[in-house]
Amino acid sequence: MASFLSFVVLAGGLFFLSLHMFAVSAQFYVESSSPAKKIFNVLSSGANPDGKTDNSEAFKKAFYAACQWINLKGQNVVLIPSGNFMVNHVSFVGPCKSPIVFSLQGVLKAPSNPALFFSDTWIGFRYINGLVIEGGGTIDGQGAFAWPYNDCKRNPKCKTLPASLRFDFVNNGKLQNLRSINSKNVHLTLFACHNFDITNVKLTAPNDSPNTDGIKIGASTNIKISHSIIGTGDDCIAMISGSENIDIFDVLCGPGHGISIGSLGNNIEKEFVKGINVRNCTFISTQNGVRIKTRPSSFPSFVSNVSFSGITMKDVNNPLIIDQQYSPNAEWFYQEKLNAGGVMINNVKFEDIRGTSTSEIAIKLHCSAEFPCQNVKLGNINLAYTGSTRNIKQTTSSCVNVKGQPFGRIQPPGCL
Numbered sequence: 505m506a507s508f509l510s511f512v513v514l515a516g517g518l519f520f521l522s523l524h525m526f527a528v529s530a531q532f533y534v535e536s537s538s539p540a541k542k543i544f545n546v547l548s549s550g551a552n553p554d555g556k557t558d559n560s561e562a563f564k565k566a567f568y569a570a571c572q573w574i575n576l577k578g579q580n581v582v583l584i585p586s587g588n589f590m591v592n593h594v595s596f597v598g599p600c601k602s603p604i605v606f607s608l609q610g611v612l613k614a615p616s617n618p619a620l621f622f623s624d625t626w627i628g629f630r631y632i633n634g635l636v637i638e639g640g641g642t643i644d645g646q647g648a649f650a651w652p653y654n655d656c657k658r659n660p661k662c663k664t665l666p667a668s669l670r671f672d673f674v675n676n677g678k679l680q681n682l683r684s685i686n687s688k689n690v691h692l693t694l695f696a697c698h699n700f701d702i703t704n705v706k707l708t709a710p711n712d713s714p715n716t717d718g719i720k721i722g723a724s725t726n727i728k729i730s731h732s733i734i735g736t737g738d739d740c741i742a743m744i745s746g747s748e749n750i751d752i753f754d755v756l757c758g759p760g761h762g763i764s765i766g767s768l769g770n771n772i773e774k775e776f777v778k779g780i781n782v783r784n785c786t787f788i789s790t791q792n793g794v795r796i797k798t799r800p801s802s803f804p805s806f807v808s809n810v811s812f813s814g815i816t817m818k819d820v821n822n823p824l825i826i827d828q829q830y831s832p833n834a835e836w837f838y839q840e841k842l843n844a845g846g847v848m849i850n851n852v853k854f855e856d857i858r859g860t861s862t863s864e865i866a867i868k869l870h871c872s873a874e875f876p877c878q879n880v881k882l883g884n885i886n887l888a889y890t891g892s893t894r895n896i897k898q899t900t901s902s903c904v905n906v907k908g909q910p911f912g913r914i915q916p917p918g919c920l
């Protein structure tokens with residue numbers, strides 16, 4: 505008995521000792537390398553994960569408490585634990601006194617009621633410097649309820665459905681380990697954001713869902729997108745005017761319309777896209793691979809310094825495409841021609857691109873007669889035909905108004 509007791513005491517003491525050591529080392533760890541965290545759990549501000557109650561106000565309450573909390577040592581964490589959280593629509597607007605982390609572990613569900621569809625945002629973040637969104641959760645746009653209301657192909661005055669996540673004027677942001685499914689419109693939109701890192705995201709919607717782009721970027725600089733899977737009904741990634749220094753790598757795209765620059769030349773103002781680097785990406789069964797699309801007439805605009813390299817295409821319909829006559833919808837868009845210039849394209853490199861094309865014309869670079877594409881580099885390309893037309897054996901290329909240099913081996917040949 506005595507020896508058993510002393511064993512317990514000894515073991516308890518050791519346990520206490522090791523706990524104490526752990527506490528000391530944990531404390532040391534916090535002070536030396538990990539920022540202090542202050543948790544704002546949405547359940548404490550009244551959120552209800554029953555999948556029915558609208559949690560917009562409870563989320564705002566948690567966010568604004570975090571946003572106002574001065575945390576000199578580190579981060580304020582808005583915690584959305586596991587559970588099904590219905591959210592009608594909500595915008596989180598800074599500026600905040602400290603950097604904010606959203607730890608999204610549960611599922612956010614968008615409304616299925618048409619009366620709540622037509623806003624430009626489902627979940628928005630604005631004017632925040634230092635934002636991390638992580639946690640492995642899912643946002644479910646419940647798009648299937650809304651896609652039948654999208655009539656933008658026929659109706660120039662169509663009301664647009666909301667993007668699932670919208671970032672406006674967010675700097676030094678990071679979005680990681682997030683899944684977005686069935687967005688009503690675009691999954692993620694970045695406007696006027698600088699230094700933003702998107703990694704390990706999975707964005708999916710059916711290939712026939714309208715306008716469900718994966719990531720749409722405009723007026724933003726220093727954006728990185730990596731290690732992600734995007735399969736949707738529109739562009740996997742679209743870079744529109746003001747996109748600058750965008751680095752995209754290790755992205756799997758498909759289904760969808762590919763990774764696109766443009767369309768440019770939509771507005772009565774100068775537009776540009778520059779410094780785009782798309783590397784180590786794979787396209788599977790997409791309508792396009794890498795694409796630059798511009799309207800036939802526009803204000804003087806440009807696309808410059810673009811590189812597409814290390815790309816694998818599997819059964820892609822238009823693997824490499826520049827289309828300066830891009831007009832997706834009906835002619836109504838062109839009733840008033842702007843007629844003021846055009847979009848100039850220069851310094852574009854297509855390098856180390858292999859795989860298969862389901863259309864005969866695997867390389868189609870159609871630039872404008874007024875402003876031919878300048879300094880296009882094309883090299884180490886190998887694209888085989890896998891379409892269903894029996895008498896076609898090999899891919900071909902079609903290039904119009906393109907100036908530049910070929911290098912290495914190019915199949916299909918004959919472009920430059």
Ligand SMILES: *[C@@H]1O[C@H](CO)[C@@H](O)[C@H](O)[C@H]1NC(C)=O
Nearest residue numbers: 731753754755756784785786
């Ligand atoms: C390139 O892509 C492959 C396949 O997606 C991936 O395994 C690899 O880590 C990527 N390399 C880099 C440097 O991103």
Ligand SMILES: *[C@@H]1O[C@H](CO)[C@@H](O)[C@H](O)[C@H]1NC(C)=O
Nearest residue numbers: 778779806807808809810851
């Ligand atoms: C394109 O890159 C070149 C070389 O790095 C640079 O000199 C030029 O300014 C860039 N063009 C634009 C429009 O940024």
